Amino acid sequence: MIPVRCFTCGKVISDVWEEYKERIKHEEPAKVLDELGIKRYCCRRMLLTHAGLIDEIAPYE
Amino acid sequence: MEVKIEERGENEVAFVLSGVNVRFANALRRAMFAEVPKLAIDEVNIYRNTSLLYDEQLALRLALIPLKTRLGAYSAEDRISLTLEAESPERAGYAMVYSKELISSDPEVEPAFGNIPIVKLISTEKEISGIRTVARQRIAFEAIARLGRGSEHAKWQPVTSCAYKIMPDEGAQDEPLSATKNRSVRLAVEGDGSLPVDELITEAARIMREKCERVVEELTG
Numbered sequence: 001m002i003p004v005r006c007f008t009c010g011k012v013i014s015d016v017w018e019e020y021k022e023r024i025k026h027e028e029p030a031k032v033l034d035e036l037g038i039k040r041y042c043c044r045r046m047l048l049t050h051a052g053l054i055d056e057i058a059p060y061e
Numbered sequence: 062m063e064v065k066i067e068e069r070g071e072n073e074v075a076f077v078l079s080g081v082n083v084r085f086a087n088a089l090r091r092a093m094f095a096e097v098p099k100l101a102i103d104e105v106n107i108y109r110n111t112s113l114l115y116d117e118q119l120a121l122r123l124a125l126i127p128l129k130t131r132l133g134a135y136s137a138e139d140r141i142s143l144t145l146e147a148e149s150p151e152r153a154g155y156a157m158v159y160s161k162e163l164i165s166s167d168p169e170v171e172p173a174f175g176n177i178p179i180v181k182l183i184s185t186e187k188e189i190s191g192i193r194t195v196a197r198q199r200i201a202f203e204a205i206a207r208l209g210r211g212s213e214h215a216k217w218q219p220v221t222s223c224a225y226k227i228m229p230d231e232g233a234q235d236e237p238l239s240a241t242k243n244r245s246v247r248l249a250v251e252g253d254g255s256l257p258v259d260e261l262i263t264e265a266a267r268i269m270r271e272k273c274e275r276v277v278e279e280l281t282g
Contacts, residue, residue, distance in 0.1 A: 001114065004125040004177055011221040012127060012254060015160075015176040040222065054113055058183045 002050050008042035020047050073251040074258045077228065079244075086225045086246040092265035095212035099219045099255045100128040100141065100170060102204040109201040112180045119180060123204050124216045126160050127173040127255040132264055134169075135208045142166045146201040149182035153195060156182045163204070170206065173254030219261050222251045 002017040016036045023032045033044050068075040078086055105120040112119070128141075135141075143163040149156050161175030182198040211218035228245035252258040 001122070001178060001181065004122050006221075009222045010215065010218065010253060011251070012125075012174050012177065014178055015174040017178065018176070054181050055183070057113060058185065 001054055002052070003046060006040075006043040006046050009040060011038075011040075011043050013038060013043050013046045017047060017050070067247070068249075072254060072258060073249070074262070075247060075249040077245055077247045079228075079246075081246055082241065082243055083225075083227060083246060086248060088269060089262075089265055090223055090225060090248065092269050093220050093223050093250065093261060094218055096210060096268045097219050097256070097261055097264050098132075098135075098208050098210050099130045099217055100135065100206045100208055101214075101216040102126065102128070102143065102206045103209065104205040104207075105202050106205070107200075107202045109199050111198045112182055112200050113198070114180050119200070119202070120204075122179055126163075126177055126179075127253045128170050128206055129173050130208075130219075130255050131169060132256065132260055137208050139208060141170045141206040143170075143204045143206060144202070145179075145204075146199075147182060148199045149184040149197045151184070151195065151197070153184050153186035155184065158182060158200065219253060219256045220250055221253050222249070224249055 002014045004014045005011060006013050016038065020029075020032055020036060029048060033047065038044050038047060062081050063079045064076055065079070066074065066076045102120075102123045105116075105123055107116050107119070110116055110119060114122070143165050145158070145163050147156065147158045147162065158179045158181070159175060160172040160177035160179060162179075163172060165171055180200060182200065184195050184197050186193060186195050188194075209217035225246050225248045228247055230244060250258055250262060252261055256264075
């Protein structure tokens with residue numbers, strides 16, 4: 001699960017995660033982040049480096 | 062002191078205070094961080110949680126959701142309950158639970174962002190000796206929000222990034238920076254969505270004034 005807020009500044013970033021994930025399939029991540037209003041590099045790394053692992057641990061519950 | 066607004070966004074504002082002491086700008090910044098009250102989820106009664114997140118993780122995620130707060134409308138004793146019940150689909154698949162699904166006891170208190178994923182509920186299909194079964198996940202809880210201040214916990218902090226920088230003075234480039242001299246200070250404030258930024262700044266200023274007045278009152282008897 002994507003963290004609700006940015007670890008460093010506290011801005012809510014999880015609300016744009018799904019749109020971001022969809023759009024980077026055929027768009028440049030930098031452009032998508034700019035358009036979603038994720039300005040600071042602390043918030044940008046939250047989305048850029050997130051790996052969703054919930055589906056991978058699901059079978060081992 | 063002069064105030065000039067430089068930039069204004071939906072949830073952010075940047076303004077220049079000229080002819081002020083840097084200490085004053087810092088006091089205002091700290092008041093915004095730590096003194097302006099807002100609502101946040103503080104307690105969660107979990108009735109059922111068969112999701113992949115532990116109860117603690119679920120409660121932590123809930124606490125970080127900014128709730129829309131009307132300034133002055135709530136007291137420290139008020140409790141607002143937000144309930145949610147959700148289950149994964151009947152067949153194999155998943156259901157994402159979003160912050161907009163929280164049902165509030167106060168129609169004015171709602172998450173500032175409706176699209177925050179709280180948890181992903183997954184249904185898995187298994188075949189055991191020819192019989193197909195679907196394991197479903199379910200959550201049911203009541204979250205209780207209360208009024209708090211940023212000085213207690215960061216979840217009650219109404220600002221995210223809130224910083225100032227000292228603007229260069231014209232014709233005084235070689236002068237060393239001094240904390241006591243009046244300068245121009247640019248304050249950039251970004252709210253977390255629970256309060257409009259303008260209200261947040263004026264409330265911080267009001268709290269500062271109230272504190273100063275209390276000191277004067279005490280001293281003059």
